[in-house]
Structure formats: structure tokens, C-alpha cells
Amino acid sequence: MHIAIDPKDFRVTGEGKFKLKKHDTKIEDLYKDKRNYRDMLDECKEGINELQRMMYAHDRYSLLLVFQAMDAAGKDGTIRHIMSGVNVHGISVHAFKQPSAEELDHDFLWRTNKALPQRGRIGIFNRSYYEEVLVVKVHPEIILKSQKLPAECTRDLDKFWEHRYESIRDKERQLWRSGTRVIKFFLNLSRDEQRDRFIARIDEPEKNWKFSEGDVSERQHWDAYQKAYEEAINATAAKHAPWYVIPADDKRNMRLIVAQVVLEELKSLDMHYPEVSDARRAELQVYRKRLEND
Template sequence: MVRKDILDALRTYTEPFRVTSGSDFSLKHFDPGETLGLKMDKAEALQLLQRGSKWLAMEQEVLYAQDSWSVLLVFQAMDAAGKDGTIKHVMSRVNPQGCDVFSFKQPSAEELSHDFLWRYGRKVPQRGHIGIFNRSYYEEVLVVRVHRHLLDAQKIPPARIGSNIWDERLADIARFEDYLTRQGVVILKFYLNLSYAEQKKRFVDRLDNPDKHWKFSAADIRERRYWDDYMHAYEEAIRATASEAAPWFVVPADNKPFTRLVVAAAIVEAVEKLDLAYPKATQEQMKDLAAAREELGAEAANATEHTQAGGDSGH
């Protein structure tokens, strides 16, 4: 549906940030302020984003009709990186009927009584749908790793909590994603790479702007104290789970318009590679279509006769 030259253009936005092997991955190789030298005003950026959103809406319609593949978009980031805004802008034209967004908050008592992947597995998108995880099972190797006491609430037998628990969980996640991709789930994972300085700037903006006070939480400041711990946890997570089938995109997040362009390009590119097509009608369906056409044709003829009869009776 999208021409090859356009696909090539999309790759210029995605390739620099795609991670498919974590063997030598390091966050220091990715600049949160990168824009690939792109200099555009907000109007130009918005125009490009709207074009990408339009393509995505077209692709989603065929994805829904084909009812075979599904797409899972995983968004992870530090506070104020712009996850909500990115999802809102990139998915603005997608039909809500075929798209589900889940924001995983503090687990319930029921969820804590199951394995750590249980509540996430229940929300994997059904065939033909796009599912969005605004935070995901990666929280189990990020926030739970940084705040070890959260592990105690998960009721895991002490004998199963060893010194390698984070490596084991990351291996479980990698296997889980491998399983999903073999079932026809296309997985794209986005880490919105916000700089420490830009996060502070956005927090101050929230404090200074009364219209943004609702966005501010004292917990955000407390979590900022653990910045280095989180960066280490993110590096470990990306190293252990990046793959060709379920790539990470370490997206520069200091420039919001550019962030959204990269995310939109990655999604459109991935869905386009599926070579989707509207399903062809079976012979039985063709018979039904022919019968319906005949019935509607007869209905039109009868309506014409009734109109003529009504006109004749008026003279």
C-alpha cells in the first residue's frame, strides 16, 4: 500500500534507532536530542505526522479485515518522556474499534497472586487488532528491580528468588515475545530516550504552568533520584530482549515532534512489511453477493413501478 520509495524514506527515521541485538548495546550510543539533522518547524512536523497517521489508518483497516496478524506496541520511558502524547498523536486516525490501549498501574491482589506475566498475557491483542501497552511487563524488570521491596509483595516462594532472578525474568520475557511472534503477533518496543536535563525542564514547566499541575506528582521527583539505577535496568532489559522479531527502538525523546515521527515511521514500516490484503470472497460468499445484488435490483425495479403507478393515479 505504501510505495517502496516511501518505505525507504521511513527507514531513514527508523534504522538509526532500531536495536535487534543487545550484545554490545549501550545507552551512551544514543543521543536523546538527536533529530538526524532535521530542521523543521512544528507545522512541517505535524504535516509529516498526519501523513504517517493516515497511512497507519489505511493499514489498520486491512489488518482488521484480514483478521490474521495482530500488532503489539510496547511503550517504556522515564516520567515526562511523552508516552501519552506520542500515543495520542501517532494513533489519532486509527479506528478505536480495532485498537486497545492498556496502562498497567499498581497490580491488584488478584494479579499479585499469579505469575508476573499473567496480567499482561491476558491483554495481548486479538488477531486483526493493534494493542498498545503504556508501560508493560518490562516494569517487572525495571521498577521492581530498582525497588526490590516490590518483589516481596509478589508472593514468590523464597526458594525461587535467587541472585539471578533478573536474568531469569529477562529470559522469560524474551521467550514470551518469541512465542507471541510465532503466533502472528508483531511486536515493536519503544524506549523514549529522555535526557536527565530535559526531564528536569519538563518537571519545572509543570510546576510553573497551572494548566499542567494535574500532570505533576511528587512521586516523579522521588523516582528521579534513582535515575542511574533505572538507566542500568533499561540497558540490561534491552540487551537481553532485543531481537529481529521483537526489536527495540531507542527513540530520542527530547524533541517531541521528532519522537512522534520516529514512532509513526516504525509502525507504518512494520505493518507494511506484512504485505496485507483484503480477504478474497469464497465461492459461497460470491453466491451470497450475487443473490443480494439480484434482490436489491428487483427492489429497485419494484420501487420504479410503484413510483410510476403513483404518478398515473394522480391524473
Template sequence: MDSSKYRITPKQTPIKLADYPTTDNKQLSEDELQDKWIPESINKLQDLHLKLHAEEEKGIMVVLQAIDAGGKDEAISFIFSNLTAQGLKTTSVKKPSETEVKHDYLWRIHEGKPSRGEISILNRSYYEEVIAPRIHDVLDNDPLPDHLIDEDIWKVRFRQLNDFERYMTENGFPVIKFFFNVSKDVQKDRLLERMKNPKKNWEFSFSDIEERKHWDTYQEVFEDMLNNTSTDYAPWYILPADDDWYARYIISEVMINVLEKLNPQFPEFSGEDRQKLDESIELLEND
């Protein structure tokens, strides 16, 4: 798969979400994806992740961002849940608590950052800080110094987020970001399924309906975010999220590409440790 077609490069002219298809799978059937391509991809991903975890030199931070019913939770269930549990961390970023509001806006993200040898998943992320306050115009309610709240605050935050991701990358924690580009019609269908299916009622929130009323504003804010924060070192990938299984396949393949570049290896015994290991093997075999 050529996943680069879904990647936003900084050299591009400002992108429009309307130019990115929400469905793009013209070659593989859903059965082929579920039975062949995704399992094969996950097997590769599992092997690379196990090496990353064993080596404990680098980590990866994955950002999943979408409007409600975009497909983030399902991607975690069908892709990342197959990885080694000890080397995986998932954090859901929700409305900040009173304690979190009293700190800088990145403070609450630190527990969700990966350790060396770990992949951390942010189900929504620090990007909420340049989305939700713009949709609902609630920034004035935060205890921020007055001089920080002006028309340039979003540009400032974009720069800060780019700097944060550069810092993470330069310290051995590359950042991979996926935006689930779902259509309004498919979001409607998914929300209705959650509402009508008793087994999925728990996934539904009445706030989802309220947020849907802001659809056009969300698209504008998403575009601004994508155009200002996709960098060479921490790119955004725009997923055709109406094709849920195909979107998951893209995620898996992108993760494989990143891990192959990191090239993690299983640690090997050498020198005195090798000799001690051989002696321990002999001792145990003769037990």
C-alpha cells in the same frame, strides 16, 4: 526514514544509553513534522491498520517504555489515537494490585494482548517487572517461592520475556518495542510544566519527583533490560525522546514498516458469496 539506526540488534556489543542521543533531528523542523511528514505517515498507517483489522489474521503488540515524562502518553494521543478505534486497544500498566500479585507476573498482561486484526498498546508493560523491583528492592515483599529470589532472577526473567515475545510472534502477533530516551534536563522541564500549568496538573504525580532521585539507577537498569531483551523477532527501538515530534514520526514509520511486511489485505468475496453479493446489490438497487 532509515529507522534501523534506532534499532538495537542482538549482534551489537552491550549498548550504553549515553551513546544514544536524546535529540537527533537535524533535518526536519517541528512545523514540517506536524504539517507534512507526520500527517502523511499517519495516513499510510491508517490504511494499513484498516486492512489489518478487516483481514483479522494477525495482530501487533506495541510496548512503550520510559521514565516519567518520557513522552509515551503524547505518542498515544498524536499517533495511535488516529487509528480505527475498533482495531485498537490501549492498556496502562501500573503498580500491581493484590489480586495481580497473587498470580504469575505475566498474568495481568493477558487482557492487554491484541486480538487478530488489532493493535494493542501497552503504556508501560511487563518490563516493569524487571525495572521497578530492582529500583526499589521490593521483590522480597512479593509472595514468591524463596528459591526464585536470587542473584539470577533478572536473567531468568529476561529469558522468560524473550520466550513470551517469541511465542507471540510465532503465533502471528509481532511485538514492537519503543524506549523513550529522554534527558534529565528535558524531563525536568516537562515535570515543571505539569506542575506550573493548571491544565496539566492532572498529569503530575508527587511520586514523579521521588522517582527522579533514582535517575542514575534507572539508566543502569534500562541498559540491562535493553541489552538482554532486544531480539531479531522483537527488537527495541531507542527514540531520541527530547525531540518529541521526531520521536512520534519514528514510531509511525516503524509501525508502517512492520505492517508492510505483514502485507494485510481487504477480504474479497469469491464463488457463491460473490454471486450472492451481486444478487443482493441488484435487489437493493431495485428496491
């Protein structure tokens, strides 16, 4: 049982100009029904779990999954549904909210650097250092009010943004050189679907806690955010650190595609379980006999 679509259809690697409007927010269903969806997702999860165990034993690679999206696109649910089958010792999830005072007293990559995955593990960023060229770009007053940067750094904002893109590109290239593979997901939600999900958060009591007045005010900046995402993807997409622009209006489709991307990336790594020498095998047999006689 395999997903009948190639994840490469959603990959952006910086070859050619990326236009967000050309990418659909909804595609035809990849599953026949709810049961078929669960079976397909479970198959991907089993494969991810098996390969993560091998990655842990191999201890040469790590995988960083970056999730970015507009509010209500389903980042939390996607992470939860896809990674629920992976050994908890093999993954780490970090959700990055508004920076603390300590974080603001460091460079913009500092707080995420601390959370990078160890070799053998999958690290997941729910939002990331990309907030610094998304939210901050839509609200540049943040730079002047709270980031406490020298005046010469912010005098020319065009250069300021390019310098941040450059820092991100350098960071992701350095991670690749160190064995960390970086996969970035933009969950591409339509404005109408976001509205419907916000209304559902109001209408359904069990979802009331998810609703924030700030979500509605940020929605007024929709076009500015779309432009910021397009610019960020164009500036940072690369073969070694691709973006995947995932249709997000249907959550099941979105999860299946993300799961398949993660599975294919793990499959692409040159991994194996540590080899055991003949001498070691002989030692193991000695211990086996001791255990049998215990």
C-alpha cells in the same frame, strides 16, 4: 512526503552489545515547521489506519506496541497523537500502574497476558511486563514485601533477574509464532529535559495535575534506571522482537519516528483483503440488483 531518516537507525536487535550512552536523546529536526510536522504525521497516520483495516480483514496478524520510558518522556502524548487516526475498533490501549492484590497473586506476566491484542488489532501497552525488570530491579525490596514469592526464588537475585528476562524472551518468541508482532519503544529522555518538564508541570496550572512528588524522588534513582534499561534491552532485544531507542527530548521528532516505525512494521506483514470467489461475486450482483429495485 517522507521522513528523511531510516527507523533502522534506532533499532536494537541483540546483535552486539547495546550501550545506552551511545544513543542521542535529541537529533536534528525531521520537520521544517509545525505545519510540515503535522502533514508528515498525518501521512503516517493515514497509512497506519489503512493497513490496520487490512490487518483486521486479513485476520492473521496482530501488533503489540510496548512503550517504556522515564517519567515525563511523553508516552501518553505519543500514543494519542499517532493512534488518533486509527479506527477505535482496531486498537486497544492498556496503561499498567501499580499491581493490584489479585495481580500480585499471579505470575508477573499474568496481568499483561489478559490484555494482549486479538488478531487483526493493534494493542498498545503504556508500561508493561518490563516494569518487573525495571522499577522492581531499581527497588528490589518490592519483591520481598509484596510479591510473595517463595524464598528459593529470590535467594539469588542475579538468577532471579535472568529468569525473568528468560520468561520475557520466551513469551515474545511465542507471540511471534502465533502471529503477534512485538515492537518495543524506549523513549530516551535526557535528565535535564525531564527536569524542565517537571518544572513546567508546576509552573503551568493546566499541567499541575500531572505532577507527582513521587516523580522527584524517583529522579534520584536516574543512574540505576538507566542501567536497568540498558540491561533489559540487552537481555531481550531480538530480530523478532526489537527495541527502538527513540530520542525523546523533542516530542515532534519522537512521534514522527515512532509513527514511521509502526507504519514500516505494518507494511512488512504479508497481508491482503480476503479474496472473493467468482461464485460469491455472482451472488453479490444478485443482492445488488435487489437493493437497486428496493
